[in-house]
Amino acid sequence: xxxxxxxxxxxxxxxxxxxxxxxxxxxxxxxxxxxxxxxxxxxxxxxxxxxxxxxxxxxxxxxxxxxxxxxxxxxxxxxxxxxxxxxxxxxxxxxxxxxxxxxxxxxxxxxxxxxxxxxxxxxxxxxxxxxxxxxxxxxxxxxxxxxxxxxxxxxxxxxxxxxxxx
Numbered sequence: 001x002x003x004x005x006x007x008x009x010x011x012x013x014x015x016x017x018x019x020x021x022x023x024x025x026x027x028x029x030x031x032x033x034x035x036x037x038x039x040x041x042x043x044x045x046x047x048x049x050x051x052x053x054x055x056x057x058x059x060x061x062x063x064x065x066x067x068x069x070x071x072x073x074x075x076x077x078x079x080x081x082x083x084x085x086x087x088x089x090x091x092x093x094x095x096x097x098x099x100x101x102x103x104x105x106x107x108x109x110x111x112x113x114x115x116x117x118x119x120x121x122x123x124x125x126x127x128x129x130x131x132x133x134x135x136x137x138x139x140x141x142x143x144x145x146x147x148x149x150x151x152x153x154x155x156x157x158x159x160x161x162x163x164x165x166x
Contacts, residue, residue, distance in 0.1 A: 009049065012057060013042055020065050027069055037072065041065035074124040075112050079105060104162070111161035119154035122147055 024034035041064045133147045
């Protein structure tokens with residue numbers, strides 16, 4: 001294992017920032033979002049620098065960037081699915097209903113953003129991708145019990161942050 005020093009990381013950043021940003025721009029179509037995710041990917045690489053092999057750092061960088069992008073889209077999909085599932089015609093003309101939905105949407109986004117990453121990943125894999133706990137456990141190399149615990153914690157945290165009036 002190679003521990004990146006500061007100058008090696010700066011070299012990596014200078015060499016790979018633009019290609020990773022372009023990769024994400026092609027995936028998202030949003031230059032600002034691509035820049036944000038690219039920066040987040042480099043932060044993760046820096047945080048994990050002590051466990052990264054220099055021979056695989058470029059591949060890992062793209063993998064991290066892709067996963068961050070995927071997580072962002074999954075988060076947006078959860079919000080969209082919720083809005084679509086709970087929007088009813090009888091309430092759609094009511095200003096009060098629209099205001100409540102907007103407030104709930106904001107609370108849901110905030111709550112999902114505050115979730116610990118390991119809880120959010122399990123929650124989104126189950127609720128968005130429709131994966132079973134067994135499938136999630138296999139994908140994340142965890143036990144089914146660990147997945148169950150993470151889902152329980154995710155739901156508990158979401159319930160704490162969201163007002164149940166809607």
